[in-house]
Amino acid sequence: MTKRPPRWLAFSVLALGLAALPFLVDLGMGRSWVRLLDLALLYVILALGLNIVVGYAGLLDLGYVAFYALGAYVYAWLASPQFGLHLPFWAVLPLGAMLAALFGVLLGTPTLRLRGDYLAIVTLGFGEIIRIFMNNLNAPVNITNGPQGINLIDPVRLGAFNLSEPHRLFGLTFTGIHLTYYLFLLFTLLVIFVSMRLEDSRIGRAWVAIREDEIAAAATGINTRNLKLLAFAMGATFGGLAGGLFASFQGFISPESFNLMESIMILCMIVLGGMGHIPGVIFGAVVLTLLPEALRYTGDWQRDLFGHVYIDPADLRMLLFGVALVAVMLYRPAGLLPSTRRRREFADAQG
Amino acid sequence: MDIFLQQLINGLVLGSVYALVALGYTMVYGILELINFAHGEITMIGAMVALAVIGALTLAAPGAPGVLLLGAGLAVAIPVCVALGLVIERVAYRPLRHAPRLAPLITAIGVSIVLQNVAMMIWGKQYIPFPGILPQGRHEILGATVSDVQVAILVLAVIIMLMLILVVQKTRLGRAMRATAQSRQVASLMGVDVNRVIAATFAIGSALAAVAGVMVSAYYGLAHYYMGFLLGLKAFSAAVLGGIGNLGGAMLGGLLLGLIESFGAGYIGDLTGGFLGSNYQDVFAFFVLIAVLVFRPSGLLGARGAERA
Amino acid sequence: MSALLTVSGVSKTFGGLQALSDVSLQVNAGEIFGLIGPNGAGKTTLFNALTGLYTVDRGEIRLEGVRLDGRKPHEVLKAGLARTFQNIRLFAEMTALENVLVGRHARTRSGVLGAVLRLPATRSEEADSRARAHALLERVGIAQHAQRLAKNLPYGDQRRLEIARALASEPTLLALDEPAAGMNKAERSALRDLLLQLQADGLTLLLIEHDVKLVMGLCSRLAVLDYGVKIAEGTPDVVSRDPKVVAAYLGDEAL
Structure with a gap:
């Protein structure tokens, strides 16, 4: 025990590393990778949200992207020229998250009796319905601007501080994507904190109990209906939050960003990383966000190897991505970072 | 009245194709409790291979009768799809039979992505037109129009489904399949070679998918590397609607989904006073699906056995 | 002696099958009450009806005068009736300790914010x-298994863990569905001691059990179910001499 570095030291190193990361990435790999880092943080929030629904409560939700979309659209409606509203970021973001949570409960209610794959198809249906509405609600009243999406969404502003413009601080230039990184990091850490606290609580244990055996959970005193709805609501809250952040970051949203494949990707992140295990889910989200981009380099590899690009890297990367999904599952069916019980046993022996 | 009849015919034709694909989902699910997510892609591969063969033959033997060309296309597409189905089962699903439940779902998604991208590399991103080898006849029935292609699809689909029912009900293989679906363990104790039964299930499902893929591309007059995704999604919905794991349910669910879609497209404007147009037809289909499942959580014909405590 | 649980006129059918017909019985506070009967007699069905997993077609179930029929499983538990399952239903991927902590759910209140x-x-x-x-x-x-996953516990210990989980909800009546099934002789005797100890601490027990020796030795009173009908109720002595009970167990030819 004396060999372990003190906690504050580990935390400080981690904090410093996370703070320096965008600059290191910027120097080493280029600006586009910093942007990707921002996206990865967004996906960590989404994956942790879905993890509550699928990983803890065991409810296979294939329509999760609907809550992401809601959060994004709420943000766009209240902070863009679409309706001429320009409410501040700190007011819109919670509103989107709350509306998503409400929808989580609304959409969750009719599905409570459904199990496993039936639940999957119904949630998938809800996801598609919401996307189709976003796509078509430009007539007779223009609400969503249809397939064109909503443009010119306000960037994040805190008072006079515009997060999308470069700022010079401590002799360093922070561009919009650098500053966004810190904002997203803040929310990501918040979501991780909430997830960790929930996991190790009366509520978290009840969710896992429902996942393990719903009947036994009910007979052990758990109100399965309320707790499932709570899981939907919590997951949706994170989804709505990520949606609002996405809209502010991108400045433009359209229904295309919220298709079924997006839901499936988020599901892949948590299963691939290690379902129900927070570090695994974070890892899965980061890897699957970065992997398709990293695979763009296959063009360079081809040139180095054969002196010629045979297959367009843009085509090849999704193929390799699919192969990677299969390979990881075959060799690590429980995910890349499955939950290790030992650590928890250790913690309990301490406390 | 003629609109009604027209939508009925369109719905039945489309529905019979959904039913064929849904059967593949439901058979695999019945035995493995696995959503074979790659099934839609097998349908797409079936269409692509058949189109490639037909295209090559039209060049090699111009003027050959269309039915013969189509037959040749199917004769190649079916074995290719069967082989593909078997390989997928062996590589991506069998090693994971005792893994956590969602692991094979992810490999299925992975396989699906791989197949889509391989198809995209081979056949490109553009829509591929179905060659004009089929009879273009149209018939007027009570004010509705039926094309030769529609008639052929419907007749062929019904014949195939009847054959499938015969196989499952009357043959040794069918009996083994039903036994395996009841309980894999008991079936294997009774001397059923479970691995062979599962392989056979994938083979049959893939063959049906190949035929359905050719039908869809003939019906819409084109094929595309991404066509399997939506088709698979709808067919899976159809299987769930009917009660997944149940063959009759897949057929019923497929037909119903086809009808719902076609009538939805035709009448949704009237139903909502013009507020929603035909671009909401998929909403309509999903809405019916959700409504059915909310009131019958195991689908229309699904087992409703009381939960054993 | 005061009645803790009263079952009056409970009936339940599945499709055409009459699983329980007009079953009435009374469990008194502080006793160990046995529920026996041949396979398929409806014992587990009665348990499921008592604990809210099945809704009864007719009849009334009361615990300390409070109606239980028509209530959801978690409400039944909160009212003070906890149970175990015949085929052990633990939360397999949770530790033994966590399983018991889940059992505390109904008696604790903290929510998301907390x-x-x-x-x-x-x-x-x-x-x-x-x-x-x-x-x-x-x-x-x-106690030595607190940090092990429930699924990795030896069989007999899984049964004990299920009892501990049920006890965590501080029940007034504990219903055990074949607690000794699959146990060896030493485990059975340990279980017997545990149940007697629980009784001594003031808990009332309702017990489905196949091991006749265990039942006769433990229970103060018994009810016998056959084809969903209660055919006898009384002390072990009286019940074991009842000709209807003998017939149900040995088949009609024995008469």
Whole structure:
């Protein structure tokens, strides 16, 4: 025990590393990778949200992207020229998250009796319905601007501080994507904190109990209906939050960003990383966000190897991505970072 | 009245194709409790291979009768799809039979992505037109129009489904399949070679998918590397609607989904006073699906056995 | 003696099958009451009806005068009736300790806010739950397994863990569905001691059991079900001499 570095030291190193990361990435790999880092943080929030629904409560939700979309659209409606509203970021973001949570409960209610794959198809249906509405609600009243999406969404502003413009601080230039990184990091850490606290609580244990055996959970005193709805609501809250952040970051949203494949990707992140295990889910989200981009380099590899690009890297990367999904599952069916019980046993022996 | 009849015919034709694909989902699910997510892609591969063969033959033997060309296309597409189905089962699903439940779902998604991208590399991103080898006849029935292609699809689909029912009900293989679906363990104790039964299930499902893929591309007059995704999604919905794991349910669910879609497209404007147009037809289909499942959580014909405590 | 649980005129059909017909019985406070009968007699069905997993077609179930029929399983548990399952239904991927902690759910209250902010009330509630859970594991004799996953426990210990989980909800009546099934002789005798101890502490027990020796030795009174009908009720002595019971167990030819 004396060999372990003190906690504050580990935390400080981690904090410093996370703070320096965008600059290191910027120097080493280029600006586009910093942007990707921002996206990865967004996906960590989404994956942790879905993890509550699928990983803890065991409810296979294939329509999760609907809550992401809601959060994004709420943000766009209240902070863009679409309706001429320009409410501040700190007011819109919670509103989107709350509306998503409400929808989580609304959409969750009719599905409570459904199990496993039936639940999957119904949630998938809800996801598609919401996307189709976003796509078509430009007539007779223009609400969503249809397939064109909503443009010119306000960037994040805190008072006079515009997060999308470069700022010079401590002799360093922070561009919009650098500053966004810190904002997203803040929310990501918040979501991780909430997830960790929930996991190790009366509520978290009840969710896992429902996942393990719903009947036994009910007979052990758990109100399965309320707790499932709570899981939907919590997951949706994170989804709505990520949606609002996405809209502010991108400045433009359209229904295309919220298709079924997006839901499936988020599901892949948590299963691939290690379902129900927070570090695994974070890892899965980061890897699957970065992997398709990293695979763009296959063009360079081809040139180095054969002196010629045979297959367009843009085509090849999704193929390799699919192969990677299969390979990881075959060799690590429980995910890349499955939950290790030992650590928890250790913690309990301490406390 | 003629609109009604027209939508009925369109719905039945489309529905019979959904039913064929849904059967593949439901058979695999019945035995493995696995959503074979790659099934839609097998349908797409079936269409692509058949189109490639037909295209090559039209060049090699111009003027050959269309039915013969189509037959040749199917004769190649079916074995290719069967082989593909078997390989997928062996590589991506069998090693994971005792893994956590969602692991094979992810490999299925992975396989699906791989197949889509391989198809995209081979056949490109553009829509591929179905060659004009089929009879273009149209018939007027009570004010509705039926094309030769529609008639052929419907007749062929019904014949195939009847054959499938015969196989499952009357043959040794069918009996083994039903036994395996009841309980894999008991079936294997009774001397059923479970691995062979599962392989056979994938083979049959893939063959049906190949035929359905050719039908869809003939019906819409084109094929595309991404066509399997939506088709698979709808067919899976159809299987769930009917009660997944149940063959009759897949057929019923497929037909119903086809009808719902076609009538939805035709009448949704009237139903909502013009507020929603035909671009909401998929909403309509999903809405019916959700409504059915909310009131019958195991689908229309699904087992409703009381939960054993 | 006061009645703790009264079942009056309970009937339940599945499709055309009459699983329970007009069953009435009474369990008195402080006793160990046995429910026996041949396979398929409806014992587990009655348990499921008592604990809210099945809704009864007719009849009334009362615990300390409070209606239980028509209530959901978690409401039944909260009213004071906890149970175990014939085919052991633990939360396999949770540790033994966590299983028992889940059992505390109905007697604790902290919600999302409390969990996230670790409010003082939540902290003390959690500490209390943990202390009780450890004590219960100790009591059923598996304290050494607290941190092992439930699925990795030896069979007999899984049964004990299920009892500990049920006890965590502080029930007034504990219903055990074949607690001795699959246990060896030493385990059975340990179980017997545990059940007697629980009774001595004031708990009332309702017991489905196939092991006739165990039942006769433990129970103060018994009810016998056959084809969903109660054919006898009384002390072990009386019941074991009842010709209808003998016939049900040995078949009609024996008469």
